[in-house]
Amino acid sequence: MSITPCLFGKWSEDNNSIVRKWKEFEKRRQPNRDLNKQCYTELLRLQKKIQGLPAAAEQLRLEVTVSYNALLFSLSFSKSNETQDNLTHSLVRALEAVGARGACSDPATLWQHVLKALGGTEFVPWIEKLLLIQWTIWLSESHLEGTLHLLQQIHSTNKTSSAGDLLAEIRHLTFSVQEDASLLVAVAAKDLKDLLLICTFISKGVELMKEENYAEALLAFQEASILPSPRAALAHVHTLTGLSFTKLGRPQSALQCYRKALEVDFSCHRALYQSSLVYRQLGNSHAEIEALLLLHSAVLLRSERDSSRPPPPLISLDRLLGSEKMASISQTPSPLLILHTLAHRCVHSDRNSEAAEFYLDLLACLQSDARPCVSTSDDLPFPRIPVVYLEAAFAMLKAQRSWDVLAICDEVIAKTADLVPERLLLEPCDRLGHTTMNLESDPVGDKLDCVLWSGAAYFLQGHAHLQLKDTKEALSSFTRAINQLVKVFVKQEDWTVHTPGEAADHKNKVRTLEVLKGQTLGGRGLCFAERGQLKEALRDFQLSLQSSPGGRNTQMWLVEILWRLDRKEEAAAVWKQTSSSSDSVTLVDLPLYLQAWKEDAMHLDHSSLNKKLEDFTCSCDVKTQT
Numbered sequence: 001m002s003i004t005p006c007l008f009g010k011w012s013e014d015n016n017s018i019v020r021k022w023k024e025f026e027k028r029r030q031p032n033r034d035l036n037k038q039c040y041t042e043l044l045r046l047q048k049k050i051q052g053l054p055a056a057a058e059q060l061r062l063e064v065t066v067s068y069n070a071l072l073f074s075l076s077f078s079k080s081n082e083t084q085d086n087l088t089h090s091l092v093r094a095l096e097a098v099g100a101r102g103a104c105s106d107p108a109t110l111w112q113h114v115l116k117a118l119g120g121t122e123f124v125p126w127i128e129k130l131l132l133i134q135w136t137i138w139l140s141e142s143h144l145e146g147t148l149h150l151l152q153q154i155h156s157t158n159k160t161s162s163a164g165d166l167l168a169e170i171r172h173l174t175f176s177v178q179e180d181a182s183l184l185v186a187v188a189a190k191d192l193k194d195l196l197l198i199c200t201f202i203s204k205g206v207e208l209m210k211e212e213n214y215a216e217a218l219l220a221f222q223e224a225s226i227l228p229s230p231r232a233a234l235a236h237v238h239t240l241t242g243l244s245f246t247k248l249g250r251p252q253s254a255l256q257c258y259r260k261a262l263e264v265d266f267s268c269h270r271a272l273y274q275s276s277l278v279y280r281q282l283g284n285s286h287a288e289i290e291a292l293l294l295l296h297s298a299v300l301l302r303s304e305r306d307s308s309r310p311p312p313p314l315i316s317l318d319r320l321l322g323s324e325k326m327a328s329i330s331q332t333p334s335p336l337l338i339l340h341t342l343a344h345r346c347v348h349s350d351r352n353s354e355a356a357e358f359y360l361d362l363l364a365c366l367q368s369d370a371r372p373c374v375s376t377s378d379d380l381p382f383p384r385i386p387v388v389y390l391e392a393a394f395a396m397l398k399a400q401r402s403w404d405v406l407a408i409c410d411e412v413i414a415k416t417a418d419l420v421p422e423r424l425l426l427e428p429c430d431r432l433g434h435t436t437m438n439l440e441s442d443p444v445g446d447k448l449d450c451v452l453w454s455g456a457a458y459f460l461q462g463h464a465h466l467q468l469k470d471t472k473e474a475l476s477s478f479t480r481a482i483n484q485l486v487k488v489f490v491k492q493e494d495w496t497v498h499t500p501g502e503a504a505d506h507k508n509k510v511r512t513l514e515v516l517k518g519q520t521l522g523g524r525g526l527c528f529a530e531r532g533q534l535k536e537a538l539r540d541f542q543l544s545l546q547s548s549p550g551g552r553n554t555q556m557w558l559v560e561i562l563w564r565l566d567r568k569e570e571a572a573a574v575w576k577q578t579s580s581s582s583d584s585v586t587l588v589d590l591p592l593y594l595q596a597w598k599e600d601a602m603h604l605d606h607s608s609l610n611k612k613l614e615d616f617t618c619s620c621d622v623k624t625q626t
Contacts (some may be wrong), residue, residue, distance in 0.1 A: 008062060011050060012183060015066050017228055018042050019184040026313075036314075039186075040073035051089075055096035057123075064126040065183040071133045072186045072314050080137055094118065094127060107134060108149055111534065115153050118520050125178035128154070129185070132192050139200060140320050144267045145206065147200065151404070166204055167220060170197060187314055198237065199320040200227040205240060206321075218244035233317055235265035235316055242274060243513045245328055259554050269298055269332040276341075285349040292342040333380050336365055340388065347592060356399040359392035363408070386412050386453040387591060392592035393460045397467070405464035409457040417458075418485060419450040426510065428493045448488060448509060451517065454479065456593060457482040459520045462527075468590025471527045478524035487518045498547045508589050522557070529561060556606055563609065568616055 022039045047070045050063050067090040074083045088107065091114050095101065100117035104110045131150065138146045148166040149151065151173060175193055179185065201224035208217035221241040225234065242257030255278055261271035271297040279288035290527050312318070333341065343358035366385060383391075389412050396404040424447050458481035465474035490510055525540030541558040545551065555578040562571035589595075 008059065011066070012062055014046050015043070015062070015069065016182075018046070019186050022186060023184075036073065037077060040070065040077050043070040044075060046070075051093060053062060055093045056297050057097045060094060060097045060123055061126055061180060062183065063097075064090065064123075064130060065180070065185060068126075068129040068133065069132075069186050075133075075136060075140075075319060076312075076314055080141060083133075084137055087130060087137070090130060094123070094130075098123070098314045108146060111150060111153060115318075125189075128175060128191050132189060132196065135196050135200075136192070136315065136320065139203060141197060141321060142203065142207075142322060144200075144204060167201065167223070170200060173197075192315060194228045195230065195233065195315060195320070198224050198227045198233050199317065201227065202233075202237060202240065203321060204454040205244075209240075209244065212247075214247040218248065229263045232268070235261040235268035235271065236317060238264065239268060239271045239274060239330060242271070242278075246274070246281075248276060251282055254278050255444050267298065267302065268304075269295060270330045272298065273332050274330060275336075280345070284520075285345065287609045288348065289342065289345055289351070292338060292345065293330075296335065296342060299332070299338060331380050334382070336362065337380060337382050339365065340383065343395065344391065346590060347391070347398065352395065352399040356392075356401055356404070359388075359395045360404075362388065363392055384449070386416065386449075390453065390456050390460065390591070390593045393457070393464075395604060397460060397463055400467065402464040402467040406461055409461045409464075412453055412457040416450045416454045420446065420454050421451070421487060423490060424448060424451060424488045426488065445509075448513070451484055451488055452509070452513060455481045455516055455520070457481075458484060458592075459523065460593065461514060462520070462523050466523070466526070471530045475524060475527040475531070478520050478527060481520045482517070482524065485513060485520065488513055512590055512594065515548045515590060518544045518546075518551070519594065521547060522554045524549065525554075525557065525561075529557065534561055534565050538565065556609065559613070560609055563612065569620075572613055572617055572620070573608075576617075 015195035018039050022035065025035050033181040043066060047063075047066050050059065050066060053059075055063070067086070071083060071087055071090075074086060078086075084107065088105065088110060091110055094162060095114060095117055098117055098121070100113065104113065118124065125379050131154070134150060135147055138144075138150070144166055148169055151166075151169045154173070154175070179188060185490060201220050203222070205220035208214075208220060218241065221237055221244060224237045225241065233620070238257045238261035241387070242261070245251070245254035255275060258271040258275040258278070261268045272291055276288045276291035276295065279285075279291060297471055324576070339358060339362045343355050346352075346355035346358060366388065389408055392405040393405045393408040393412075396402075396408065424444070426444070426448070458477050462474045462477035462481060465477055490513075521540045525537045525544060528534070528537035528540060538558070538561045541554055541561060545558065555574065559571045559575045559578065562568070562574065
């Protein structure tokens with residue numbers, strides 16, 4: 001039973017009316033997700049009406065067109081399996097319309113039957129619209145093998161690649177893009193085909209990158225860059241091409257690709273972020289910071305406009321490529337993480353005033369009730385909040401903003417006061433030889449962090465008081481810091497752990513504790529020296545070097561104190577040892593507020609002391625010779 005011409009015309013007009021309504025809003029770029037949902041519902045209703053009648057060849061063009069439109073909207077509003085079920089039902093109906101059999105739940109087998117039964121007929125252009133939907137579903141699921149098998153079947157006369165090369169198959173793909181002006185579609189078959197082509201190249205290239213086959217990935221992306229595509233897709237291709245160049249050790253070529261991506265689509269934040277990473281690799285801190293500034297401004301602007309942005313197209317890049325899959329290759333940090341990176345890099349570049357302002361902005365965001373979401377990605381982790389506060393205090397210290405240092409550190413001390421234990425024993429191995437301490441998840445590890453944070457806060461306050469020339473308060477702060485740090489007792493340093501990464505983390509935290517203790521003792525020794533308490537200063541400088549060896553300024557202060565105490569032979573011995581050795585490198589991943597510390601506050605003018613010791617050594621040598 002076929003439908004009457006009158007009914008055919010009515011349903012055709014219903015389809016066209018729905019599509020026209022959607023296209024009108026799309027043209028105006030008005031954000032109306034409810035309208036999309038409404039159009040989808042109306043198309044499903046129309047599809048059910050048509051499929052309520054027995055399948056017939058006379059109505060196949062109409063039925064396939066309505067199904068194609070419904071499936072396009074379904075990709076945005078339904079799960080992949082629901083869209084696949086709808087598509088499978090439409091294909092079975094197409095077989096029934098031409099009197100063929102082959103109903104099958106397996107999409108690959110079903111497509112064999114469909115292409116065999118309808119290949120070479122007048123219905124090919126319409127069936128290939130549904131094939132585009134199948135391609136979309138499998139591409140979004142990263143089912144590239146299924147996509148290859150499907151494309152190989154489009155024309156049985158085509159010679160397929162013996163190696164099963166998906167990209168080679170696409171290069172020789174012939175595809176009908178014929179449209180019927182009397183039956184409107186939400187997305188033209190040609191546009192969808194072009195988008196699928198470039199996204200398939202991208203998906204295959206990303207797969208090659210994950211296999212670390214960067215040269216082949218580069219070829220795939222370069223070929224994709226000459227295909228017709230939307231601006232966003234092309235910018236994405238240029239960004240991935242740049243990533244491939246970076247992996248191949250060609251940073252300048254990578255920068256050119258990122259520049260092309262931004263010229264095509266300035267909202268391609270991935271390109272800006274990757275540019276900053278390349279500039280860091282090249283040691284161009286100025287360009288890196290400028291790129292981060294642009295990125296932060298662009299991300300904030302986008303966030304402000306999110307409420308007024310139009311909804312994504314029916315077939316978006318994220319839908320086709322998978323946002324998680326792309327994030328594994330190239331991510332864009334959150335606004336907070338970008339701001340933190342910007343502040344962090346300014347500290348390292350000695351742009352102290354800028355770093356201080358960026359950290360104040362960051363702290364304001366963290367304290368705001370409406371603060372943006374903090375990224376928890378393993379690849380782009382946001383630091384622990386107390387660490388950010390301590391970094392901010394260190395930035396204030398470098399910018400000579402002593403009172404801000406005191407205020408920020410007071411926040412850390414207050415928040416950790418109830419969490420610092422009276423005594424903390426680090427005993428990593430039990431009697432059976434198993435690890436009893438995991439510094440990432442165990443409460444012992446959290447307590448150690450709190451001790452470190454509290455001790456570092458007092459340590460930074462001590463240096464802030466030194467900047468203010470208040471040695472009494474500085475002495476008090478350094479003493480409080482030492483009192484916190486000595487609460488931790490490490491029973492043994494020969495850690496028995498399950499993984500190398502765990503061992504490195506344990507050693508870093510314990511070594512950080514020792515370095516902080518050494519620097520704090522050095523700071524207190526300086527206070528004692530300034531106050532004329534030379535014996536106490538000598539004790540602290542000696543303990544400082546025991547805890548954290550290799551600090552040249554600390555060694556020279558030790559020489560100075562020994563000289564002042566008239567222990568000149570000992571001073572000369574330490575001086576000779578110091579002069580003959582270079583600063584030792586601490587092989588530990590220290591936090592910023594310790595790693596970047598240059599002992600500026602402890603700097604001693606060595607010239608006068610060196611002259612005295614040279615004269616003393618010469619006179620001793622003369623006496624020995626005589």
